[in-house]
Amino acid sequence: MEATAVSIGRSVLKGALGFAKSTLVEEVSLQLGVQRDQAFIRDELEMMNSFLMAANDEKDDNKVVRTWVKQVRDVAYDVEDCLQDFAVRLGGKSSSWWLSPHTLWERRRIAKQMKELRGKVEDVSQRNMRYQLIKGSKPTVATNVAPSNSTARATMSGAHEERWQHDKAVAGLVRLVKTKVDECRVIAVWGTSGDLRETSIIREAYDHIKRSKKFECCAWIDLMHPLNPTKFLQTIVRQLYIRSLQEAGEATPGCQLLRSMLMKEDHLDYDDFNKYLSDKGYLIVLNDLSTTEEWKQIKRHLPDNKKGSRIIVSTHQVEVASLCAGTEEVAPEHVQLFADHALYAFHFKGAKDGIDSMEHSPSLHEDTRYSSEEGKNLTRTDTMVTFFKESEIVGRVDDRNKIIELISKGSQQLEKISVWGMGGIGKTTLIQNVYRSEKVKKMFDKHACVTIMRPFNLNDLLMSLVRQLEDSKTSGEKELASILEGKKYLIVLDDVLFTTEWDAIESYFPATETGSRIIITTRHESIAKHCSGDQQGKMYQLNRLGDNDAKNLFAKKVFKESVNLDQQDLELIKEAKPILKKCNGLPLAIVTIGGFLASRPKTTLEWRKLNEHISAELETNPGLEAIRAVLNISYDGLPYHLKSCFLYLSIFPEDGKISRKRLVRRWCAEGYSRELWDKSAEEIANNYFFELIDRSMILPTQNSTYSSRGADSCQIHDIMREIAILKSKEENLVLRLEGGPRLYNHDTVRHISITNISEDWETDVDELKTTVDMSRIRSLTVFGMWRPFFISDKMQLLQVLDLEDTKGVYDHHIKQIGKLLHLRYLSLRGCGNITYLPDSLGNLRQLETLDVRGTCILRLQKTIINLRKLKYLRAVPELSDPYEDIAEKLPELIRNRLCISATALLALCVLCSPSDQGISTRDLCTLCCCSILPAIAMRLDGNGVVAPRGLRRLTALHTLGVVDISWQPSILQDIKRLIQLRKLGVSGVNKKNSKKFLSALVALSRLESLSLISKGKPGLWGCLDADEKFSPPKNLKTLKLQGNLVELPKWIGQLNNLVKLKLSETGLKDHDAAIQVLGKLRNLTILCLLGKSFHSLEGGELNFSEGSFKSLVVLELDFSGSKCVKFQQGAFHNLELLELHCELLELSGHIEEVETKFSGLEFLPRIKEVRLQGYFYGFYDTRKLMEDLLAQLSENPKKPILKPSG
DSSP: OOHHHHHHHHHHHHHHHHHHTOHHHHHHHHHHTOHHHHHHHHHHHHHHHHHHHHHHHHTOOOHHHHHHHHHHHHHHHHHHHHHHHHHHHHTTOOHHHHHOGGGHHHHHHHHHHHHHHHHHHHHHHHHHHHHTOSTTOOOOOOTTSOHHHHHHHHHHHHHHHHHHHHHHHHHHHHHHHTOOOSSOEEEEEEEOTTOHHHHHHHHHHHHHHHHHTOOSEEEEEEOOSSOOHHHHHHHHHHHHHHHHHHHTOTTSHHHHHHHHHHHTGGGOOHHHHHHHHTTOOEEEEEEEEOOHHHHHHHHTTSOOOSSOOEEEEEESOHHHHHHHHSOSSSOOEEEESSTTSOEEEEEOOOTTOSSSSSTTSOOTTSOOOOOOTTOSOOBOOSHHHHHTHHHHSSSOHHHHHHHHHHHHSSOSSOEEEEEEOOTTSSHHHHHHHHHHOHHHHTTOSEEEEEEOOSSOOHHHHHHHHHHHHSOTTTGGGSOHHHHHTTSOEEEEEEOOOOHHHHHHHHTTSOOOSSOOEEEEEESOHHHHHHHTTTOGGGEEEOOOOOHHHHHHHHHHHHHSSOOOGGGSOHHHHHHHHHHHHHHTTOHHHHHHHHHHHHTSOOSHHHHHHHHHHSOTHHHHOOSHHHHHHHHHHHHHTSOHHHHHHHHHGGGSOTTOOEEHHHHHHHHHHHTSSOOBTTBOHHHHHHHHHHHHHHTTSSEEEOSSSOOTTSOSEEEOOHHHHHHHHHHHHHTTOEEEEESSOOOOOOOOOSEEEEESOOTTGGGGHHHHHHHSOGGGOOEEEEESBOOGGGSOTTOTTOOEEEOTTOBTOOGGGGTTGGGOTTOOEEEOTTOTTOOOOOGGGGGOTTOOEEEOTTSOOOBOOGGGGGOTTOOEEEOOOOOOTHHHHHHHTHHHHHTOHHHHHHHHHHHHHHHHSOOOTTOOHHHHHHHIIIIIHHHHHTTOOSSSBBOOTTGGGOTTOOEEEEEEOSSOTTHHHHHHTOTTOSEEEEEOOOTTTHHHHHHHHHHOTTOOEEEEEEOSSSTTTTTSOOOTTOOOOTTOOEEEEEEOOSSOOGGGGGOTTOOEEEEESOOBSOHHHHHHHHTTOTTOOEEEEOTTOBSSOTTOEEEEOTTOOSSOOEEEEEOTTOSEEEEOTTSOTTOOEEEEEEOOEEETTEEEOOOOEEEOGGGOTTOOEEEEEESOTTTSOHHHHHHHHHHHHHTSTTOOEEEOOO
């Protein structure tokens, strides 16, 4: 059974069953008198789920069954939609509502829908029983019918069924024989001893094919035991001779050759026999083959002449059938020819088979790359390196050295080096490794690495290069050519797909005679030639891994450490050989299959099972289809719930990082993860995320320097993503619109993903609306520019609206959002033009996630307290610094009448100006009234939002931030009642409200993360001081403090479960005392001491004493102004990453450069990497600092690497 159809069907059924069994639906059904319909639907859904499990176990490839499974899926969707709509619209209604005469029409409508729903469920259920699609679904004969009638009816039905099964078996065997493959193939039919049905089916298939004249030579051989090879060949020659006489006559050379062979009797010449068959396709049936020895004798006399010949073997021994149809290394596939009888056909299914192969699969050569128009992530991330990190040190040393040699040797002229090879071969990984090597970096003054994103945008590409090559503060003021002029530079352009892309950017690189180099990676040799100017010496083809390297990589991935595969169990080694042969040295295939096996029991049975299902695609066709064939095995090995989660990733753009939290919350909103026992839905979804990483289905990445969970984001590999896209299309799961509608005929789809919008979209609005059934859409995700017609009033079932970082979204676009009653996830994050949430937001009673970070929203609406299911509320305004300057000068400006008149006149001009880019006059008015003026008048710091009273009603909240408590201290009483809070962010803490805040903090016993922001001179000074009775939340794991603190509060030393601490602008005076306190936190893993964490550090000394920070793994340290940083022996026992920051100090109006000395780096026992970040690079004797650090690190036994700034 097709894995995707069953998995999606079971996933949807699970959701539908959940609603069918819910208390609310039962109550509604009872009030309406349709409880019998509701019970029937519930029971039938449970039976369908059992049938789907049986279909999955049967592994049947019956197209009729696949069709029925998809119909079950569609009905389950309808059931879930309908019942969920009942729950949303009728939930919470009082008993008097049902008795009101005004609701009569509504009650009749719902009752009618329930009846229609029952009819649909009953129809699809009876369809399974009618066609007996799944075993166990056959109805029993009723016993209350007259015996004579029932017997006759059963006899007639049985005879008809028997004949239908017989014809079906014949057709299946004929189809296997007619597979469009030139190689000689064997079909072995195995049945129980004495079963005449087997011979009858083979004979009928043989006669049918013989009449069709597909083969020039046909023979049916009833084998005699013991086998006599000479008489066996004589029997074949005799039949071929008779048929040749019947069709062509004796005069043909072929007939004469056959006659001469027959005349020799017991001295038949095998060479003559092979010569006759050398240019002919033949069909030979071997009836009653009993042993493998007989097969070996026969096989050597039947040549493979590449004419599409076929051999049908009939046997009663399953081992013989398996060996005949397969090889010693590759086991065959098998299909059941006759239902309820042990009659199977074993066959070898290859890559180019014309039946049930991949003929419906689009080629992977079709480019589907796309990205957001933001231009934020043009720089190639570490994702590809993460995915191929095993192959980075396995089998690529020679390639790496040769490419470095191409870079280092050559003339002083600008040279272009092209690295090309098929997709998935590891080009990006190798070039990233070369680019980051110290040997290469030392050769050049400037270096940058970017990936060409789709669609190609020259301006974004140039800006990305400039940002890497120059200081971020001045990058916008300089052009690429001026930056590179006179410099020796190295530029990497990854994934060039078209010659026009190279032609567009080539002229921007100055042809300086400094020995500069440009490296281009591409999939095509022609593009490599074009970029390198047809210089063969500047082109490098990356080939597959050798056998030994492939074996080492495979072993490392499977056993998660470097082991010798040859020293493992002999039977396991035997099963590993065909796996490696199929992978054929492709790193992507090896890593994926190895990752799949790593999560399975390392037994011969498991590995043989995998071998039985892997196609021979890699062995026969080294194209990209082979990679897909291998990756499909990893997909098929996923549990059904992970299949749905994996296909969901096809919504997101290529090469973009997907936030783990964003993905997890969306999965929860869609019902992919549900609360189970003592685990929340979010915890289960997090487990799904990391399980997909463990199975190598997604690639772990990190947006931050370090994540306590190991990965805070992910990325899906290009080819793996294409598999997700293909399968989601097959299931009508996701409709992806890129660069324009390009619509086709679609069934009902559930998710729409819109990317890279073209300017002429408005002309295709009608086509979009008529092609897609908007009433069934469950999620809408937009990447790029917003268009008003994307959202429709028809999207009544929409559960997820994700507009994160979408451009062109204004207040009036979300005015009607309150009509989307099913909405559970709403993200306007990064929509900088949004200043106000409409009052209708309070209608979204199902909303669980509201993310408005990066907007201009400063105040949350009163109606937000109606969202009783809200779990996640994040709101961090993004206001520019000039507002703060205006706020400081506000008293003076108010007294200036000229200023007031000028401001009023300016506002009038703005409001009367024509709208641009979708912004309306009302939007401008809202911007002024709801964002700019309140920010100035209330002197808001822009770090948090003002929340309404009554927030305590949101009892489901587990994440809240950032709330500004300076303007309304009473809000702390509401926060105090939110006892489910796990994460809290607060701004505006001051001495007036500090006691109430600390009181609220004590009540939040489940709090795990706390962030406090209070900018300005007073800041947090004295706000966190508490008496000895104060007890901070014991479960606190993350603490972030930003603002003038002066002295660490004493209770921080009690945070024994604290894992991550971040201090910024805290101005601690006694840094030695602070370090001593922090060094005793036994579970502290991540410590960030950022800018101005310490006061008056200039010229001072940072000393990390012996025995401190025993658990710390990551240390971010801003050492600006300090003369010495000492790491004493015995400190930082587990430190792995040290990231050093430095900012230029402005003292007395001039830039102060302070030389800092480090000591004790050689004593860090587990250090792996030291990074340098900041503006110190290049201002004072950086070389001396680097040499000092390298000298200490070279004495460290771990030999850590040093990564300089830039």
